[in-house]
Amino acid sequence: KQEVTQIPAALSVPEGENLVLNCSFTDSAIYNLQWFRQDPGKGLTSLLLIQSSQREQTSGRLNASLDKSSGRSTLYIAASQPGDSATYLCAVRRTGTASKLTFGTGTRLQVTL
Amino acid sequence: GAGVSQSPSNKVTEKGKDVELRCDPISGHTALYWYRQSLGQGLEFLIYFQGNSAPDKSGLPSDRFSAERTGGSVSTLTIQRTQQEDSAVYLCASSLAGVRTGELFFGEGSRLTVL
Numbered sequence: 001k002q003e004v005t006q007i008p009a010a011l012s013v014p015e016g017e018n019l020v021l022n023c024s025f026t027d028s029a030i031y032n033l034q035w036f037r038q039d040p041g042k043g044l045t046s047l048l049l050i051q052s053s054q055r056e057q058t059s060g061r062l063n064a065s066l067d068k069s070s071g072r073s074t075l076y077i078a079a080s081q082p083g084d085s086a087t088y089l090c091a092v093r094r095t096g097t098a099s100k101l102t103f104g105t106g107t108r109l110q111v112t113l
Numbered sequence: 114g115a116g117v118s119q120s121p122s123n124k125v126t127e128k129g130k131d132v133e134l135r136c137d138p139i140s141g142h143t144a145l146y147w148y149r150q151s152l153g154q155g156l157e158f159l160i161y162f163q164g165n166s167a168p169d170k171s172g173l174p175s176d177r178f179s180a181e182r183t184g185g186s187v188s189t190l191t192i193q194r195t196q197q198e199d200s201a202v203y204l205c206a207s208s209l210a211g212v213r214t215g216e217l218f219f220g221e222g223s224r225l226t227v228l
Contacts, residue, residue, distance in 0.1 A: 043221040104155070
């Protein structure tokens with residue numbers, strides 16, 4: 001059974017700091033990993049999708065890496081802004097169960113002025 | 114439409130009543146998913162559609178839950194004889210590419226409260 005863990009559960013940083021969110025998964029046989037953000041009371045917004053053959057993906061101030069063999073992914077946020085405050089979720093699509101993503105429980109990020 | 118659309122955004126119902134939640138995926142997306150997010154819990158997979166068929170219904174919690182999809186587009190999730198533990202946000206997602214590689218796009222969710 002695939003288990004996805006995100007550490008830390010919550011994080012507060014001052015504006016302008018660079019930060020790293022961590023995601024680990026127990027079964028390395030995956031098709032891909034996707035990072036999302038969720039604002040309070042809202043749905044999920046896709047940030048980055050990394051296929052199993054890729055090592056990283058970048059979008060603006062965001063960079064996600066994937067180390068499939070060690071079962072880890074990181075989301076790097078550069079020059080954080082108050083608008084980055086949200087819950088960040090990672091999700092993996094495991095081979096053999098291609099129809100569904102297994103989600104971590106998220107990291108709640110607060111960027112303070 | 115531009116994104117995944119869900120309705121109603123909020124639904125309050127009495128225990129024992131039936132509810133229907135609707136999802137309108139991004140145009141052209143063949144894959145459609147339903148997830149549930151309970152307060153303080155992670156996202157729980159419910160069901161996956163490819164076209165109008167549902168090859169994976171393994172996440173439906175009981176036979177009170179059912180879903181259908183028509184015309185390869187709109188999907189309806191039906192909960193019969195609602196219970197208080199059904200209270201949650203029900204999220205729908207759709208995907209364009211193949212099941213294995215496609216990026217999922219989520220709607221804003223339908224918040225269900227069972228009194």
